[in-house]
Amino acid sequence: xxxYKFTDEQSEKIKQQSNLFDEFKNVDKKYSFDNSNISLExxxxxxxxxxxxxxxxxxxxxxxxxxxxxxxxxxxTTKVNSINSLQATNKDNLNxxxxxxxxxxxxxxxxxSEDSIKRGLARSSIIVNVLDAFDNGMLEDYxxxxxxxxxKFQELEEEKSLLESQKQNALNSFDISYATKLNEKIDExxxxxxxxxxxxLEYNNKIAETEAxxxxxxxxxxxxxxxxxxKYGTTALNRAKENEKYNLALSYFMSMDKDEALxxxxxxxxxxxxxxxxxxxxxxxxxxx
Numbered sequence: 001x002x003x004y005k006f007t008d009e010q011s012e013k014i015k016q017q018s019n020l021f022d023e024f025k026n027v028d029k030k031y032s033f034d035n036s037n038i039s040l041e042x043x044x045x046x047x048x049x050x051x052x053x054x055x056x057x058x059x060x061x062x063x064x065x066x067x068x069x070x071x072x073x074x075x076x077t078t079k080v081n082s083i084n085s086l087q088a089t090n091k092d093n094l095n096x097x098x099x100x101x102x103x104x105x106x107x108x109x110x111x112x113s114e115d116s117i118k119r120g121l122a123r124s125s126i127i128v129n130v131l132d133a134f135d136n137g138m139l140e141d142y143x144x145x146x147x148x149x150x151x152k153f154q155e156l157e158e159e160k161s162l163l164e165s166q167k168q169n170a171l172n173s174f175d176i177s178y179a180t181k182l183n184e185k186i187d188e189x190x191x192x193x194x195x196x197x198x199x200x201l202e203y204n205n206k207i208a209e210t211e212a213x214x215x216x217x218x219x220x221x222x223x224x225x226x227x228x229x230x231k232y233g234t235t236a237l238n239r240a241k242e243n244e245k246y247n248l249a250l251s252y253f254m255s256m257d258k259d260e261a262l263x264x265x266x267x268x269x270x271x272x273x274x275x276x277x278x279x280x281x282x283x284x285x286x287x288x289x
Contacts, residue, residue, distance in 0.1 A: 020252045024245050024274050034218045040207045044161060045200040047193050057185040059135075064181065068174050076167040083156050083163075088157075094149045098142060105138040148170040238276065246278035250285065258289050 048056070058065075228238055251270065253261040265271055265283060272279045 017081050020248060021270070024247050027241055027244050027248070031225070031237060038211050038214045040211060042204045042207055043200045047194055047197060053186055053193070057182055057189055061178065061181055062288055066234060068178065069171065072170045072174060076163055079163050080160055083160050087153060087156050090149055090152055094145055097145050101138055101141050101215055113256060152285070191193060225268050242276040242278045245274050247283055248283055251283070258286065261286050
């Protein structure tokens with residue numbers, strides 16, 4: 001299917017003619033009473049509530065809050081676990097040392113018993129006292145080991161208590177830091193809200209000024225038209241309008257070849273409508289070029 005395409009020259013000519021008719025419309029508007037209303041779109045902005053601002057601030061600081069507290073708790077947990085591990089190791093060492101002592105004393109008692117048998121003292125009070133001494137020595141060593149273990153255990157428990165206190169102090173300090181950041185964030189958001197409200201207010205005020213200026217110019221134009229008609233009449237007003245269109249059309253056609261200009265003028269009835277009494281004058285001017 002064949003599709004007609006305008007040349008660049010034809011397209012430019014159509015564009016220029018369209019611009020001319022747009023200028024005619026502006027002339028019509030200039031010489032007409034304007035009773036239109038202008039209503040420009042205003043901006044709307046609803047500021048969030050204090051609760052919404054606080055919620056937004058908290059949301060923006062949530063990762064800071066979580067990471068900060070987790071770091072403190074993880075550090076505390078790591079140190080406490082280390083102490084618990086050391087206490088468990090100490091407990092295992094205590095049991096191993098007791099087992100070694102027990103084996104040592106059993107070996108000593110066994111050697112003493114065998115020696116007393118060789119010497120014929122198996123039932124004597126001497127060997128009984130020796131064996132009792134070994135038992136008492138083992139119990140005393142047990143007691144010393146327990147005492148040392150208990151001392152270390154208590155020291156480690158005190159370290160855990162100190163860590164718990166340090167953890168709580170760190171959390172309290174972090175809460176203060178978080179509260180400070182939260183207030184700063186709320187202030188920042190409120191400042192942004194104020195700026196937005198100010199921006200919307202200034203914009204809407206400019207819109208109102210533009211509408212008021214438009215209305216004032218409209219009233220001024222209508223009054224000037226009334227004064228002109230009152231002084232010269234409607235016919236004179238139409239003649240002035242057509243004369244202004246004539247000058248625009250003349251400037252447009254004078255840029256063309258004579259035959260081309262006449263052909264466009266005579267083949268477009270809209271020029272008769274627009275130019276009125278000046279149509280014939282324009283045609284005559286173009287013919288006499």
